[in-house]
Amino acid sequence: MLPTPTTSHLSFDHIYEPSEDSFLLLDTLTLQSPFLHTRFPPTSPPLVLELGSGSGVVTSFLTTHSATLFGHSSITTLSTDISPHAPNATNQTVAANITKESGCFLGAIRTDLATGLRSGVVDMLVFNPPYVPTEVVEDGNGEEGWIGVACGGGIDGMEVTVRVLKGLKEYLSERGVAYILLCERNKPEFVAEQLRNGEYGVKWIVKKVGTSGKKGGWEVLGIWRVMRW
Amino acid sequence: MTAKPPFIPPPHFTLHPTNLPLPPTTPPPKMKILTTNYLTCALRACKSHPSSFPLHFRDAELQQDSLPFNAAFIANILPRIDWPALLTTATELGFTGLPAEKPDLLATAEMEADEGVGRELHRILLETQVVEGKLVCGNCGHEYAIHQGIANFLLPGHLV
Numbered sequence: 586m587l588p589t590p591t592t593s594h595l596s597f598d599h600i601y602e603p604s605e606d607s608f609l610l611l612d613t614l615t616l617q618s619p620f621l622h623t624r625f626p627p628t629s630p631p632l633v634l635e636l637g638s639g640s641g642v643v644t645s646f647l648t649t650h651s652a653t654l655f656g657h658s659s660i661t662t663l664s665t666d667i668s669p670h671a672p673n674a675t676n677q678t679v680a681a682n683i684t685k686e687s688g689c690f691l692g693a694i695r696t697d698l699a700t701g702l703r704s705g706v707v708d709m710l711v712f713n714p715p716y717v718p719t720e721v722v723e724d725g726n727g728e729e730g731w732i733g734v735a736c737g738g739g740i741d742g743m744e745v746t747v748r749v750l751k752g753l754k755e756y757l758s759e760r761g762v763a764y765i766l767l768c769e770r771n772k773p774e775f776v777a778e779q780l781r782n783g784e785y786g787v788k789w790i791v792k793k794v795g796t797s798g799k800k801g802g803w804e805v806l807g808i809w810r811v812m813r814w
Numbered sequence: 815m816t817a818k819p820p821f822i823p824p825p826h827f828t829l830h831p832t833n834l835p836l837p838p839t840t841p842p843p844k845m846k847i848l849t850t851n852y853l854t855c856a857l858r859a860c861k862s863h864p865s866s867f868p869l870h871f872r873d874a875e876l877q878q879d880s881l882p883f884n885a886a887f888i889a890n891i892l893p894r895i896d897w898p899a900l901l902t903t904a905t906e907l908g909f910t911g912l913p914a915e916k917p918d919l920l921a922t923a924e925m926e927a928d929e930g931v932g933r934e935l936h937r938i939l940l941e942t943q944v945v946e947g948k949l950v951c952g953n954c955g956h957e958y959a960i961h962q963g964i965a966n967f968l969l970p971g972h973l974v
């Protein structure tokens with residue numbers, strides 16, 4: 586396994602602390618490296634976008650370990666988050682872990698999901714969404730502030746993720762691949778079937794490529810890979 | 815809402831050391847110029863309008879660093895750059911050393927040459943960061959602020 590980026594320079598009062606879900610994503614992306622090598626060769630390097638980067642642990646991981654994960658360091662990475670605290674945290678984490686062999690980090694942007702990005706430019710999208718079922722999707726003014734925004738996903742925990750699934754056909758390039766985390770209460774099998782049968786505008790090819798065991802009070806989490814071909 | 819369960823790191827992660835960070839003086843990275851190759855106006859109505867891309871820099875404050883030249887990166891990234899857009903952006907920021915047409919795949923030797931296009935691209939794409947300023951939509955005039963190297967594309971409520 587590849588070293589996890591350090592986030593010890595951050596405090597986690599307003600930022601989601603890297604947790605089981607973040608680490609499952611890192612593990613899964615590591616296991617995906619043979620796939621990433623063939624899909625994104627150096628002669629046609631990918632633009633990687635992480636939605637909701639929080640601490641930046643995932644964006645930093647992809648940037649720093651580009652050579653291992655993709656087989657070259659010509660990837661470019663970009664991150665977004667709606668929280669006012671996350672872009673700066675992401676920048677700091679990238680800086681703290683970057684090496685001479687890293688890919689090229691283009692920046693952290695404060696925005697809602699991928700708003701402001703051109704259509705069809707994203708080759709690889711990664712999202713560890715707010716997925717806990719809650720009454721409403723918060724806006725940062727709730728009792729839990731921006732941590733509430735990081736965790737609460739509204740009905741079925743799917744309100745934010747559904748917006749991303751609807752947007753995939755617009756965000757992703759023809760060869761684009763999305764890695765999205767779903768928990769059991771998101772009804773992942775049902776969501777996967779909807780993606781496959783065209784309810785999100787494209788008959789997506791969907792595969793569960795990573796799963797956590799049930800441990801430490803966490804429900805089972807899965808990483809789902811979505812692509813056109 | 816449901817409380818977050820206590821954090822229990824998976825065993826194989828705690829077993830591994832974290833990366834040796836660079837000297838703590840490494841400043842946080844800021845927005846790179848190439849980012850504008852992928853950005854457009856956040857307003858739906860503008861997105862399909864040609865004048866919303868690229869966004870235009872206003873009052874940009876740049877930071878210039880010195881990084882080792884990476885010929886492979888420049889050669890690899892070149893095919894996927896939208897050249898006319900980069901040319902517009904670079905010119906607005908005062909970089910006038912780029913040719914009007916995208917150069918053919920650059921040979922490494924050619925790039926290693928001191929004053930070639932490769933070096934200029936390296937300077938623009940990798941060594942330059944945007945610290946402060948605005949990105950302005952050529953269609954609707956909306957301004958997106960860049961502060962401390964972070965662009966903000968959140969729209970005020972009445973525009974969403």
Ligand SMILES: C[S@@+](CC[C@H](N)C(=O)[O-])C[C@H]1O[C@@H](n2cnc3c(N)ncnc32)[C@H](O)[C@@H]1O
Nearest residue numbers: 601607637638639666667668697698713714735
């Ligand atoms: C579960 S945390 C994941 C953080 C980090 N990527 C990780 O894996 O540790 C979800 C993140 O998504 C962000 N987020 C929530 N809603 C968002 C939205 N509409 N647009 C962009 N980011 C959002 C939150 O601020 C938070 O940082």
Ligand SMILES: [Zn+2]
Nearest residue numbers: 855860951954
């Ligand atoms: Zn506009």
